[in-house]
Amino acid sequence: MLEGTLSVYAFIVIFPLAVIGGLIFLIRNFIRSTEYCDADARFDGKTIVVTGGSSGLGRTLSVELAKRGARVIVACRTKARRDSTAYFLRSKTGSFNIRTMFMDLTSLDSVYDFCQELVDTEDRIDAIVNNAAILSPQDKTSDDLDIMLGVNYIGHFLLTNLLCDKLLKHGTSSSPSRIINVVCGSLRSGHISRIDEMEGKTEGSYNMRNVYRSSKLALHLLTKELAHKYVEEGVVSYSADPGYVNTGLYKHLEGPFGKFNQTCAKALYRTTEEGIQTILYCLSSKDVLKQSGSLFKDCRVCDIRNSEWTEKSVKELWDRASELILSKGIKMELGAADDEEEADKADSEVADSEQ
Numbered sequence: 001m002l003e004g005t006l007s008v009y010a011f012i013v014i015f016p017l018a019v020i021g022g023l024i025f026l027i028r029n030f031i032r033s034t035e036y037c038d039a040d041a042r043f044d045g046k047t048i049v050v051t052g053g054s055s056g057l058g059r060t061l062s063v064e065l066a067k068r069g070a071r072v073i074v075a076c077r078t079k080a081r082r083d084s085t086a087y088f089l090r091s092k093t094g095s096f097n098i099r100t101m102f103m104d105l106t107s108l109d110s111v112y113d114f115c116q117e118l119v120d121t122e123d124r125i126d127a128i129v130n131n132a133a134i135l136s137p138q139d140k141t142s143d144d145l146d147i148m149l150g151v152n153y154i155g156h157f158l159l160t161n162l163l164c165d166k167l168l169k170h171g172t173s174s175s176p177s178r179i180i181n182v183v184c185g186s187l188r189s190g191h192i193s194r195i196d197e198m199e200g201k202t203e204g205s206y207n208m209r210n211v212y213r214s215s216k217l218a219l220h221l222l223t224k225e226l227a228h229k230y231v232e233e234g235v236v237s238y239s240a241d242p243g244y245v246n247t248g249l250y251k252h253l254e255g256p257f258g259k260f261n262q263t264c265a266k267a268l269y270r271t272t273e274e275g276i277q278t279i280l281y282c283l284s285s286k287d288v289l290k291q292s293g294s295l296f297k298d299c300r301v302c303d304i305r306n307s308e309w310t311e312k313s314v315k316e317l318w319d320r321a322s323e324l325i326l327s328k329g330i331k332m333e334l335g336a337a338d339d340e341e342e343a344d345k346a347d348s349e350v351a352d353s354e355q
């Protein structure tokens with residue numbers, strides 16, 4: 001009798017636990033099943049800029065690129081992060097072909113200065129990985145932009161535009177320079193109209209996840225417009241979705257949903273090694289060369305089409321972003337001030353010699 005009761009209890013407890021365990025196992029396998037990029041792909045002689053290389057995916061990517069022979073330029077949010085990242089990356093890879101630099105995407109001035117220094121001091125740039133991002137509560141950048149749109153989109157828009165000449169210089173149609181924008185699958189529910197929030201036109205309640213998705217949608221549309229602009233000019237661009245990855249990205253999510261998300265991240269999400277595979281693929285594969293402007297996930301094209309994203313709306317978004325940056329007093333070209341100074345200096349030297 002006692003044995004019978006025990007076995008019923010055991011069944012009531014063990015069976016649901018086994019089902020839940022099985023489900024978790026299946027979900028985990030589904031989320032984590034990933035394609036691996038060619039392990040032999042090398043980047044010798046290539047200089048690759050990675051934003052947000054101080055943690056998460058960007059840091060793992062920087063390690064991998066350095067191990068595979070690239071010169072890696074890692075942009076870090078603070079000077080302290082720059083120094084600690086330099087120490088970490090060098091001790092992890094043994095490579096001294098790594099340069100860490102300060103660049104805070106919440107300041108357009110900082111992005112401009114970073115690009116100017118980079119272009120003045122590096123011989124070549126072969127690829128940019130626009131990886132840094134935040135998922136955070138409502139706030140403003142120092143340029144009075146919505147913080148997520150500022151960091152995730154506008155800062156990278158400026159960076160990419162300022163570095164494009166350098167990319168164009170060394171890219172050829174058989175070996176083009178590459179721009180990789182790291183996005184997320186949920187961009188498909190982003191809205192171009194939300195981009196108005198970057199201009200301070202927020203109305204109603206602020207939904208952090210919606211703004212994040214919209215910032216990633218804007219970044220994906222940047223990929224498309226870059227592909228359109230530089231077709232056959234030796235620069236290709238891709239969006240890469242790393243899938244769900246266990247990183248610090250979710251640290252600002254609050255409440256029960258936030259806690260649930262962080263627990264899921266630890267238990268179910270991909271490791272950063274798994275998450276970087278599609279980025280590595282977009283950086284190295286020859287198969288992608290004809291697919292500039294596409295979105296990749298798991299080393300495969302996974303493009304999203306939306307009737308809202310017409311050629312016109314994508315171009316308009318580009319123009320609005322450029323106008324916005326100019327309205328903040330930031331130039332969209334490098335070296336103009338220096339050129340003027342050089343010209344003034346040359347003029348005064350000529351005038352002096354004529355006196």
Ligand SMILES: NC(=O)c1ccc[n+]([C@@H]2O[C@H](COP(=O)([O-])OP(=O)(O)OC[C@H]3O[C@@H](n4cnc5c(N)ncnc54)[C@H](OP(=O)(O)O)[C@@H]3O)[C@@H](O)[C@H]2O)c1
Pocket residue numbers: 051052053054055056057058075076077078081103104105106130131132133134151182183184185241242243244245246247248249250
């Ligand atoms: N994790 C996921 O599940 C997931 C899914 C889809 C897409 N993604 C995308 O993957 C990319 C990498 O994210 P992650 O998951 O690796 O997150 P993460 O660990 O939070 O890394 C974000 C990186 O961005 C940097 N960053 C933040 N604000 C910055 C600023 N103002 N200026 C310069 N750098 C700044 C961070 O610097 P600090 O280290 O100094 O904070 C950090 O290095 C993001 O674009 C994200 O949208 C992630």
